[in-house]
Structures are given as structure tokens and as C-alpha cells.
Amino acid sequence: MRRYDLDWLRVIVFGLLIFYHVGMFFVAPDWGWHIKNNITYEWIKYPMLFLNQWRLPILFVISGMGTSYALSKRTAIQFAFERTKKLLLPLVFGMLVIVPPQVYLEKLSKGLISVSYFNFWPAQAFIGTYPTGNLSWHHLWFIPYLLLFSLVLIPVFIFLRNNPNNIIIKTTAKICQNRWKLYWFITPLYLAEAFIEPFYQETHALVGDWFVITSSIFLFFIGFLLISVKETFWKTVQENRTIYLKCGIAGFTALLFIITAFEDGYVRHFTEALIKVFSFWSWILTLFGHASKYLNKPSKTLSYCNEAVYPFYILHQTITVILGYFLMNLPWNSFYKFSIMSIGTFAISWVIYEFLIRRWILIRPFFGLHYKNKLPTAEFHHQSSNSIFAE
Structure with missing residues (x-):
């Protein structure tokens, strides 16, 4: 019998991953990341440490x-x-x-390269391995x-x-x-x-x-x-x-x-x-226990999100880095920047998923999805298994 609570946990944890990576843009420099805001904050590391301890395990x-x-x-x-x-x-x-756009914008922001992106990719994008090279x-x-x-x-x-x-x-x-x-x-x-x-x-x-x-x-x-x-x-x-x-x-x-x-x-x-x-x-057992109690039931929302989670995972950080690059030196309040990057990452990932990946059969396998993109109700369980993290 399928555990729908596991599907919900998977979706929730990957949703939190987007907020976590946006947080990496603002956290103190000792938490290294590809690009940083012009103002960083020491205190952010503590809520991020809380997430970091159990999200990957x-x-x-x-x-x-x-x-x-x-x-x-x-x-x-x-x-x-x-x-x-x-x-x-x-x-x-x-x-x-x-x-490659992440590597390009990181090195562009640090003054390590000065060429346009289409001079960088593909000519330079796959020379050497990151961080000294570019392939990563x-x-x-x-x-x-x-x-x-x-x-x-x-x-x-x-x-x-x-x-x-x-x-x-x-x-x-x-x-x-x-x-x-x-x-x-x-x-x-x-x-x-x-x-x-x-x-x-x-x-x-x-x-x-x-x-x-x-x-x-x-x-x-x-x-x-x-x-x-x-x-x-x-x-x-x-x-x-x-x-x-x-x-x-x-x-x-x-x-x-x-x-x-x-x-x-x-x-x-x-x-x-x-x-x-x-x-x-303890937190993992807590999450399993509460999910088992409250989330172990199917829904159309879960079915949609469970298929979308793998493409969102693949896309999200590149979108976050691109948004961060254009915001990093603006004299704006960090709360506005955080909101723009979080909402923007979700929204742009959804647009790309919904109108490009999900509907174009030939593109779906590049994001870990089955060729078939419309499934009848009888195949609800099969649709839920599109994610690599599911069955």
C-alpha cells in the first residue's frame, strides 16, 4: 500500500530546500555559497542549521x-x-x-570572467572541474x-x-x-x-x-x-x-x-x-510520526506536486542564482529581496514545468519524468511514482 505521507514529506522537504538556498544568499560568508547579498546576516545560520540537520538525512x-x-x-x-x-x-x-549559468554568474560576479554567456557556453563551460574549472x-x-x-x-x-x-x-x-x-x-x-x-x-x-x-x-x-x-x-x-x-x-x-x-x-x-x-x-522520527497521523491520504494536489518535485529540484537553484545576481548589489531591504527570490523561484520553476516540461513529451525524460504526460484516474498510483525519490 502506498504511503502518501512519504510523498507529502518529499514535496515539503524540497519546498523547504528552495527557502534554504535563498537563505544561503543572505547568510554570513563563512557559509560559502555561489553568490552573496551585499548585506549578510550572522543570525540566519541558526534556523538554517535547524533545517540542515535533518533535511538531507x-x-x-x-x-x-x-x-x-x-x-x-x-x-x-x-x-x-x-x-x-x-x-x-x-x-x-x-x-x-x-x-552552467550558476557557474557563469558566480565567476562573473567575482571578476573571474568578463565574456558574455554565449561566449562562455559551451566554449568554456566544460573546461576543467569546478571550482578551478567550470564543469560541475x-x-x-x-x-x-x-x-x-x-x-x-x-x-x-x-x-x-x-x-x-x-x-x-x-x-x-x-x-x-x-x-x-x-x-x-x-x-x-x-x-x-x-x-x-x-x-x-x-x-x-x-x-x-x-x-x-x-x-x-x-x-x-x-x-x-x-x-x-x-x-x-x-x-x-x-x-x-x-x-x-x-x-x-x-x-x-x-x-x-x-x-x-x-x-x-x-x-x-x-x-x-x-x-x-x-x-x-529525533526530528526525522517526529516528521514521520506527524505525517503518518495527518498526511497519509491521496489528493490531486499531491499527485501534481509529486510529479513536479523532481523538475523543481533540477531547476530551482539556477533560477535562485539568476535572481540573486540581479538583486545582490541593489540598496533594497533584504526582506524584499528574500521575498522576490523565494516567490520568483517558485513561480518561474512552475511556469517552466507547467508549460514546457510537463506538456512536451520529448523534454520530460531530461527531468526524470515518464514520456506519458496524461494519465487516467485508474493510474493515479503510477503517476505518483514519477519522482526518483518515490517507488
Whole structure:
């Protein structure tokens, strides 16, 4: 049975991603981004830190859950082909067409280039790799990581699917019956945070990005396990959603205290790592619990948004950077700029999606959508699976 709450969470989290990237335009320079407003703000980093702690982890968990649905209907070869088609084609298209304007405007704003865009693309756009060169996947980094995890874990997932009474699934079911035992899942995440992150900080370059790869593949695998025990997990998080919310508030408060009150050192690092994973896992459980209670129902709005979310993800940051470039040096109130960039990113993404991507059959695959663009009511469930993050 389809989990509509997962679809809603996916749509909501990617909607928040737009606000997050707009926030990167205004946050203090130590949070590096492609372009910055002429006035930046230190305090913005705290609400952004709150979002940042769980927004990517929950997407990898949801993606792992979606993989379970996908493999229930496909052979390993069918799954590998379908996932490669939906991920690799949009990634290549994005790197060739969508991302270059971001690189161009960043280097133009910093005085690193002075040519027009059509002298930059394609002649210079693919020379060398970013940041010294120009070829990059920028915000699309999530796609190659998801492709890697999906393909590498196929043998494990096939084994778990074909042997539902194996020790791993049985142990997961027992853990999911107890609200506190669900925190056992943070053990590998803590080990990665404590012992890998100091040596391999985030780069999103895939090669050598061992901390992100390790922690993210664990989250992806955990998502597959949680959905495999069916209602056992959902019953626990729904019944204990208020407790998890209190844990999340306490965890994030403690995390802020440690970050602001103590200097870097071994004690702070290992303590911060534990509180960080406890905090974001509590928020993930909170979101799953509340979504299960209030959002697990279909709607036409959800069906539309769930198909649109992948194209919006591919498009949004380029639109945000373009708007930011023309606003960055204007002597306007930052609230007006934030509003223009947020509303503008949503509106322009929607116009491009609705009147170009959604309606043009040949363009749809470049944004991860099926060729077929009009589906009868009987195929409602199939339409919801257009997203790479769904089944």
C-alpha cells in the first residue's frame, strides 16, 4: 500500500530546500555559497542549521523506502535500468544545460570572467572541474549519490526482499516495536560523525567524499529496513510523535549550546557528534510520526506536486542564482529581496514545468519524468511514482 505521507514529506522537504538556498544568499560568508547579498546576516545560520540537520538525512531515508517499493515490482536488472535512466539522463542534462549559468554568474560576479554567456557556453563551460574549472553538478550532487547507493546495494536489497524472515528484518521489527530502541539506528551514524567526518569533510564531489557517502548510505539502507517491517514502524512513530518532538527540541537546544559555548576540541567533537545524530534522528522520527497521523491520504494536489518535485529540484537553484545576481548589489531591504527570490523561484520553476516540461513529451525524460504526460484516474498510483525519490 502506498504511503502518501512519504510523498507529502518529499514535496515539503524540497519546498523547504528552495527557502534554504535563498537563505544561503543572505547568510554570513563563512557559509560559502555561489553568490552573496551585499548585506549578510550572522543570525540566519541558526534556523538554517535547524533545517540542515535533518533535511538531507530524511531525504536519503525516504529514498531508501522508495527503493523498497520499486524493487517489489521489478527484477534487479529492471530496477538498475530504470534507476539509471531516471537519474543519469537528468544529471547529464543538468550539468550541460542547467548548472552552467550558476557557474557563469558566480565567476562573473567575482571578476573571474568578463565574456558574455554565449561566449562562455559551451566554449568554456566544460573546461576543467569546478571550482578551478567550470564543469560541475552543483546542487544536483544528490543524484549521483543516490544512483551509486541504488546500484551498489541491489544485491543486499534483493536478498532482503527474497528472504523476509531473515535475521536483519526480524531484528529491525523488534527494534521498531519500542520507541527508544529506534535510537539504535543512530549508532552507525554517530561512528561516521565521530571518526570519519574530521578527516573527510563534505565536498559533494563523490570521489573521496567518504563522510557523506558513509552516513548517507546508512540512512538509505535504514530507510529500506524501516519500510520492510511495514506497519510496525509507522505505529510506533505515530504513537510517540510527541515524545520524539520533545527529544528533537531538547537535542537541538543542546547542540546550539555546545556550538556557541565551547571551543573546538576532542571532548566537544565527540559530544557534539552524539547530540547531533540524536537531534536529527529525533526530528526525522517526529516528521514521520506527524505525517503518518495527518498526511497519509491521496489528493490531486499531491499527485501534481509529486510529479513536479523532481523538475523543481533540477531547476530551482539556477533560477535562485539568476535572481540573486540581479538583486545582490541593489540598496533594497533584504526582506524584499528574500521575498522576490523565494516567490520568483517558485513561480518561474512552475511556469517552466507547467508549460514546457510537463506538456512536451520529448523534454520530460531530461527531468526524470515518464514520456506519458496524461494519465487516467485508474493510474493515479503510477503517476505518483514519477519522482526518483518515490517507488
